[in-house]
Amino acid sequence: MNEAPKELLNVAKYLRDPAQSGLRLREGVVNGRRVEYFKGKSAVNAILKDSFAHKSRPSASDREEASEILADLVRYQFVVRCDRSSESDTRMLRLNPQQTFNEDSYYAWLYEGSQWIVVLGGIGLVAVVLAGVMFPLWPPILRDGAWYLSVAGLGFLGFLFVLSIVRLILYVITVVVASPGLWLFPNLFEDVGFFESFVPLYAWDTPKKPAAVAGKQAQSAVAEGETGEETKKEA
Template sequence: MSQAANTIPANPQTPLAIASLLRHHKLLKQRLGIFQSRTADFFRYKRFVRALESPEYKKKSQSQPDLYPPVTSEEQAKLIFITLIKSQIVVPIKKLHSNELAEHDLSANKDYPNLLLLKQAQLTPDEYYVWNYNPKSMWDYAMVVLVVTGILALVCYPLWPMSMRRGSYYVSLAALVFLGAFFTIAIIRLIIFLLSLIVVSGGKSHGFWLFPNLFEDCGILESFKPIYGFGEQDTYTYIKKQKRIKRRQDKKDKAKKVDN
């Protein structure tokens, strides 16, 4: 084996450049998990090796070999990955099972698995790693510009022409009407729900909801669909949960068919 294959890339910009290139690569098949009280993308080590062997990386390594070292063996891929670990761009983690959460004072999350930081990386194919790097997108910079522009516009309010002041007044009035209508609907739906528990369902938990998705984690339009529902069966969270259960069951059924 050549000496180049046994040396870690010397360019200090290499880890950051590789991370920027492969951060959202499709071959990583990343998933979201709860890591240190926040959501983070995690992946298997073998998936990263495949991303290093992808056409996108090969093209970069041919044009900029000093920044993107060529990967022709598993040993070279391992050395490159070590540079990312040493730079704290990726860190080794363990995906906890439900029976392990209590040992680490963690509570179960219905949407994402809990991830625990490991002290040492083993670099085994199925070992999990989490990204500790989130590059800024053009949208992030655009949001900063919009926020600064908005603040400056508010500061310069006394200099606005009368037509713009009148327009801002109507916009503010419309926003207040919208908020008032929203809270009114929220109060009315709660009253109807409580009455339905007493009159219709006899105290059971499947009462009548007006706009059952109003406070669900979904889009604005989806919050008002359907118009009414009973219990949690029509809520966005429940439907999403059932779809997730169905996908898991389909995977189990496929695995059984393969084994047979």
């Protein structure tokens, strides 16, 4: 792998980046080691995408040329050819004695990409642990700041807890008094951003229509529109 041409290394980096290549990576186990693997056909499709074309990478105009590039990845041991143990267990892989490339086979990554993020994460973890251990040696202003931040964090968690109880009580009351019920901060526990969680301030609990009903209504609306257009044409 260390002796591989630089342009082949750029191919490996491209395929390891799903945002660029769109290559679907699956998780498997080879000889007790957890790996990521892909199907040869998917890698060929990724190389034939427009995003692959770059002066730092070899060119590929058809599936045959793309397969030759991927065969070089196998030759320089960026990937290894594997077989799945069975269709029912797609995670267990075993090495194929014939290390060649074809679109119907599966290939596990030996190349793990740049490790600088892992290194920085390890350094950051050690720094946090050391900072916690050395807390008594912090300057008074830093210790006071850390105390205020912890109190603010606990206060915010307490606020969310109280708010959750209040909004539930309000909803139960309004369900009885003014159905269908009123939610305070309806997006509070939805999968949205922090500020979007508090917008809008309130909303009525309108039940969502089933997908089948919504689909029928949409079809009816389209049919009515087509009928109206035909009526206009006849007029």
